[in-house]
Amino acid sequence: MATLARAQTVAVQQPRFRLRISRVLFLTIAAIFTAVALAPFILTVSGSFKTKSEILDWPPTIIPTVIQWQNYVEVWTNSHFFPQWIANSIFLAGFHLVAYIAICSAAGYAFARMNFPGASVIFIAILGSIMIPGQVLWVPKFLILNQIGLVDNLFGIALPNLADVFGVFFMTQFFKSLPKELEEAASIDGAGTFRTFRQIILPNAYPALAALAILQFQGSWNAFQWPLIVVRSPEHLTLPLGLASFQGLFGVNWNWVLAGAMFNAVPIILLVIFFQKYFIRSAASSAVKG
Amino acid sequence: MAVLAGGAVRRPSRFRYWRQWLTAYLFIAPWLIFLLIFVAGAIVLALYFSFTDYDLLSDPVFVGLKNYQKALQDESFLHAIRNVATYTAVVVPSQTFIGLVMAAILDRKIPFRRFFRIAWYLPCVASSVVTTLIFMWLFLPDGFINAALNFVGIGVRINWLGDEATALPSIMFMNIWATAATMMLIFLAAIQDVPGPIYEAANLDGAGPVRQFFQITLPLMRPAIFLVVLLGTIGCFQLYDQVKIATNGGPNEATLTVTYLIWRQGFRDLNMGYASAMGVILFAGIFVISLIQRRVLDVRPDY
Structure with missing residues (x-):
């Protein structure tokens, strides 16, 4: 009985159609938060593959034109x-x-x-x-x-x-x-x-x-x-x-x-x-x- | 038992007490030794040195309250306090609000919840050095922040961290980005603690989800809000890493903070006594503020 009553209230709590607009709103805000949280990391990964000159380009490119692993080798060897x-x-x-x-x-x-x-x-x-x-x-x-x-x-x-x-x-x-x-x-x-x-x-x-x-x-x-x-x-x-x-x-x-x-x-x-x-x-x- | 057995058993049992105590002290001893040296001893030393002039090379000289008087008249110190106050006034409400919104969203049954939660939390787990270096790069005149502003039609090429007017706000942004999700986790734990039957009653009364959030969830989360505001304030008062790495307190002392000044006085200029006095003042400030916040936010939830 108790579980049945709970199941009913849960159903009342989440009316499928009435909440649609707020769901879209919530998802939009969530997407914006996600973009702001992850963008710096994603740009860092992309920047770590850029050449020394490309990283100074204006406007900056999001995806490097050439993926070069050289930076990782150089950072490991050049600074001994x-x-x-x-x-x-x-x-x-x-x-x-x-x-x-x-x-x-x-x-x-x-x-x-x-x-x-x-x-x-x-x-x-x-x-x-x-x-x-x-x-x-x-x-x-x-x-x-x-x-x-x-x-x-x-x-x-x-x-x-x-x-x-x-x-x-x-x-x-x-x-x-x-x-x-x-x-x-x-x-x-x-x-x-x-x-x-x-x-x-x-x-x-x-x-x-x-x-x-x-x-x-x-x-x-x-x-x-x-x-x-x-x-x-x-x-x-x-x-x-x-x-x-x-x-x-x-x-x-x-x-x-x-x-x-x-x-x-x-x-x-x-x-x-x-x-x-x-x-x-x-x-x-x-x-x-x- | 003890009465029946009489005195014969008593002596071994007292011996057993001693043995138990000894065992207990052996278990806590390694930890206690470190604590006595690096916390208790250090606190006493900090107080002692705050009343002395000490430059590490010659012996400390007792000077009474001179260091405290000097601090209260030191233009840099007062400027650092103003910076920290401004910084706290912006960052604490922002991180609390954003953390609350994040928690409220994750509490609803939206798709990708688990992905959102981990994605939002990643800025909190990367080291302060890494996030500061990344933002120094993003904030360059040719960096992505300016590029994004240009993209939406605001044609600027600001040197964010190099300009007196924008340096502190840039660090504010950096830290709100890096800490909001920690607050979210505290709020999330608190939201899940709100007893379910309260919502069920509210449903029967016909209260919608928005009203439920403002009239039930929020008032019951007062202890969590207190905790978040307190932790946020303590964190803001201690602002150091970003300033040390990105701006060194500049340009023109625009990002000078109390903790940066403690480092500069103690470890660059070797004024160990003066640095200690500023530390004691910082502690007093944090202590008083937390008492006031406790009063204002009245921690007990009323059902």
Whole structure:
């Protein structure tokens, strides 16, 4: 009965013919949004295949007259640190993911399942620190790195990023949702806390860990502000920093800049398309992070 | 149990408490250490350095409130605050409105919803460096923005980012483009949380979809609107990447922002103390604004 009643109201909600005009209107607005959102990317792809002279033509052409792959080869070889920047970015993302996931899942598990004095005080104090904008801590964080000799070093970028609240909060919420029977069964079998965590809890947390990993990869791969403060030497730059230094280096060679930008943008766009579900679901909850 | 067993069991059980606490602290220790150094320690240091003159080469000198006084009389700092205020006043309402329209469209049963959702979201996932470089190119005098304007009959060749009058509006456009869909996702989650029976009742009362949106959906989404406005404001106050990459605060300080000034004072001119003081002022500003917004937008939804 209930389903029948619901089916009827749904039918009332969407009268096929009355809504036609608003449907056309909605679709038109949607099409305009889509064009504005995608045009810069499409023009970038086309620009990355243009010759140095064609990219300066007025009026600009939308489709290049000759498709030339040369820009991609040149950006890779002519600026001889380019492969190094990609390697640095991959290393940073890899290190960050492993360390971040390990640290946050352990701490999140403690907050979700263990009683210890000070737990709520620590948790609340730290949630409050979310309000502090990152730029306020640029100077002191840089000075701390300077003391321990990690300025102009990839670990100087990576280590301060592990002091993050979002991941622990995220994992705490997730572990709270797991059934307590998991641990009870394990403790009957005589497994200690560490073994239970590693062999029972973590394998059950894969969906949450994957969502966290994908978001963190995006953050690390795209990061600009903090790496810019930490590293100077050309061989230590990450890909975004290297790309940003391009326009100063090559000025007018927009065909190279655009081809270089593709190396940063394409992996992340593919990731979003393949793992849409994770992004859409977690983006709203991670938005608090800003 | 404990009473029956008496004192004999008590001691091991207290020992077990200690062991449990120790285990718990071991689990949070790696995270807590990083946090104590790079957040708690850094906050204390930021406050301390804001009361000193420090150039990295000689020892910090305590100067009291001098840096704060200097900031409030610094023409560049005041100019940066004005820029950021203008920028926020335009960008936050725009991204909120566009995000809301996007979410309202995706909430209807239109074709290609999944395609639209992912297409609109792509500007949010590309890095700020990539989107800024792309727009620097599109905004060139010979670029596609001018070409598009010429195509619709507006014959201009503006140097968007190089002209004092258009540089800040260009960065506004860039960032609305890059952030609207993030707001859309928050709104979309909130729209789907509105209880279905409310719509069913409205249907029985004969309210059309437009009236339903304005009289049911929108009022119930007040917490989401608060969140979007707050996050948008915090984001705008921190405007940095686009300015650093595209304009360096220019031309003639037209795009100077507070965070860019913090970088310039701290890391170009090595006035670490002054940079810290400006950071503390920025934090105070964000804190006060978020309290005011909380008041004005009254977060609780009333059913």
